[in-house]
Amino acid sequence: MEIKYQVFISSTYDDLREERNKVQDAILSMHHFPVGMELFGAANEEQWEIIKETIDTSDYYVLIVGHRYGTVIEDGPDAGISYTEKEFKYAKEKGIPILALLIDKSVPVLPDYVEKTHTRAFDKFKSAVKKGRNVDWWKNPDDLAQKVTAALYKQIERTPRPGWIRADSTSSKNTPQYFNIISGENQRLHDRNAELEKSNARYYDNYAELKKKYEVLLSSHKDLENRYETLYADLEESKSRNRKEPTKPSTSSNSDESSASTTANTYYPSAKRDPSMQSDPLEYYPHMNPRHNAVPNVIKPSLSHLLDNALEALSDYKMLLEKRYCPNFKLVEAKNQFNLTMKALDERDLSDTDYKHLMLHYNSFQSASNMYKTPLIIIGALEQIQDCLQSLRKKYR
Secondary structure, three states: OOOEOEEEEEOOOHHHHHHHHHHHHHHHHOOOEEEOHHHOOOOOHHHHHHHHHHHHHOOEEEEEEOOOOOOEOOOOOOOOOEHHHHHHHHHHHOOOOEEEEEEOOOOOOOHHHOOOOOHHHHHHHHHHHHOOOOOEEEOOHHHHHHHHHHHHHHHHHHOOOOOEOOOOOOOHHHOHHHHHHHHHHHHHHHHHHHHHHHHHHHHHHHHHHHHHHHHHHHHHHHHHHHHHHHHHHHHHHHHHHHHHOOOOOOOOHHHHHHHHHHHHHHHOHHHHHOHHHOOOHHHHOOOOOHHHOOOOOOOOOOHHHHHHHHHHHHHHHHHHHHOOOOOHHHHHHHHHHHHHHHHHOOOOOOOHHHHHHHHHHHHHHHHHHHHOOOHHHHHHHHHHHHHHHHHHHHHOO
């Protein structure tokens, strides 16, 4: 597969016409394509856009420097430099291989072809051309053409470029352009993969940390659930044992106190769960029907205290019903606690009207809880009791 290369020739024009023609012929003899300012006409900004596009599509850039600096740009961001230097800077910026050939100082030249106006800028330009690259020195047009040919052969071998290939000479997938596209796409995918690997590593570290915290919380939740189940089982066993053991009558004051303590534990099993309340459980758990008179020598709690306890127990039970998931033993425990507080209010300093009104709502709640298992119906009945208790709390404050 034969590749043709496009070679851009840059130089001043009037003083180097013969030299440019020799270089063009040399490049054509190598079966490559020379391009230069002969194709563009006068130098202006519109033509500069065409020059840039031509340099972009060129594979190599040949710079020929004589004794003239060239036409200087008068305005714009590049004011003060020649169009030749502007072309050189653009090719360097685009990374196109540059072959620089400077005229030997010993070559005689006509006075009209010597730079007299912009000597300082010209010297600075030649220094920039020689910096960081090897340059060749030529003495006549034929010498220049030979050195361009030799330098171009070496440059093609050292840094091969995409070039041009006949469309019918090979499949598109075997062209250098195709390989360049694939190489660029491969590099882009490689960089993207590296970014994703870094991101995944960061997310994995966060996931591992969150997973550890979740396992700790799950273990704590299971421990708490096991403790609740154990406490509830002990509570039920204590209730069952206390119901089977009748209270023995006693004549002494000590036996009265013992009977009171036993009866209190029978009616207030929750008092056993808090050691700080062992001294006087009735002060914190006054949930016994006053008509039974089972606890002698105990000061009965106030009505406001009983109403507060009933409201608190109702709120706890309602809150558990509103949860999406709640262990059944917790619901049973909360319901029993609420029933005890309601029994303690049975005809306790309430007027007949208030008592009947309260019991009406309470009986509705009992019917709803027995007939329906839907939490919303039970919650509705509880809210009616809650409104009634709050109004009684204000009335008997």
